[in-house]
Amino acid sequence: MSLAMSVRTDSIEFFVESPIFLSAVTSWFLAQMVKAVVLLLKTKKRNGRELLETIIWRTGGMPSSHASMVSAMTTSIAIIEGVRSNLFAVSFFMSLIVMRDAMGVRRSSGMQAKSLNNLGHSMEDRLGIEYHAVKEVQGHAPLEVVVGALLGIFIAAAYAFL
Template identity: 65%
Template sequence: MAWSESIKSEALKAFFENPIFLSAVSSWFFAQLIKAIIVLLRSGRKTPREVLETLIWRTGGMPSSHSSLVSALTVSIALNEGVGSNLFVVTLFFSLVVMRDAMGVRRSAGIQAKTLNLLGRSAADRLGIEYTPVKEIHGHAPLEVVIGALLGIIIAAAVTYL
């Protein structure tokens, strides 16, 4: 039993020390940290809960943590496995889809939801009816995606070479 536990702990240790894993997690974390700092600086008063929510879960804003994570993943795989590897090709196209989605579909859906909520509230006020707002998804502006991708590239290179 001790032998199998030793193998499991070694595999777990190898996973958490893997440069590809470290690049992806670090880039996501730093993007969210930067985003939380920007939110604090822009809006001033925020409750600890709002700061924690921004740090862990908030979507949209500068920089894009989605773009940071997938670009770090792709670059880290390129540096560790090579650009000729099948895994690099898969992650490259996965990254392009994620970044395009962040700027396009999610951003458009968020803008439409915001407009729908304004219209719904206005109609509810005028007609005296109840309106339940739809969820507003926060996508990214192109610059937020580019900055997130650059952050991911830098972190992947740092984790691999430092």
């Protein structure tokens, strides 16, 4: 094995074994699992494919996996690197942007898309004009973001202290 390949393999192993990486991925996955359970409890008509899509891909809902992942990452960086590090500062402000976007921009655009689709379908029914619906992106309510952030903080603390 060449030196470059060895360095690359060691770097990947270090990255994947990093508590920062592990806490971020674990918190994202657990938030998605909780979201799937909440979805299952709310609507009993869900099939296995929809649950799998929720776990892997779907956005919106309780708790916010975006908030969970970035808060776990930021908390892990704070614990490992310290709150005075440049990495923590960058992570902290990026986390704020992600969480604000989840509550604000994505939520607003999803609500606008829903209204536009309602209007478009109404025009289609009344006037016979063909309408192609736009994607309704789901954002988060503030409570969903707070719960996600708390989940991420607890998971990062668990990786650091347990």
